[in-house]
Amino acid sequence: QVQLVESGGGLVQAGGSLRLSCAASGRTYSSYVLGWFRQAPGKEREFVAWSGGSITYADSVKGRFTVSRDNAGNTMYLAMNRLKPEDTGVYYCAAGLRGSTVAAYYNYWGQGTQVTVSS
Secondary structure (H helix, E strand, O other): OOEEEEEOOEEEEOOOOEEEEEEEEOOOHHHOEEEEEEEOOOOOOEEEEEEOOOEEEOOOOOOOEEEEEOOOOOEEEEEEOOOOHHHOEEEEEEEEOOOOOOHHHEEEEOOOEEEEEEO
């Protein structure tokens, strides 16, 4: 199985930047695609990006957010630039066997990290 721990959330002004980290561990973590989802207050969880053999971004963050992974593949980063108030929410790291924009395809989830963007 895979264990996931997110970090790096916080409070930032609109137009600012944050970088989130997702640390993965477990015997088979290197076989998994890692993805980012977020959930804003009163809204459903939504796809942000995933990183595996390729990288896919949601249209809402394309051009502003960048996903990367370290050389060992055990840490995934989400660099968030030109942040907007609508980016506010709890950001979750997830692991699955294939890249998908659908949360149900991911088998493991981290605890989440809060991102708040003030106007």
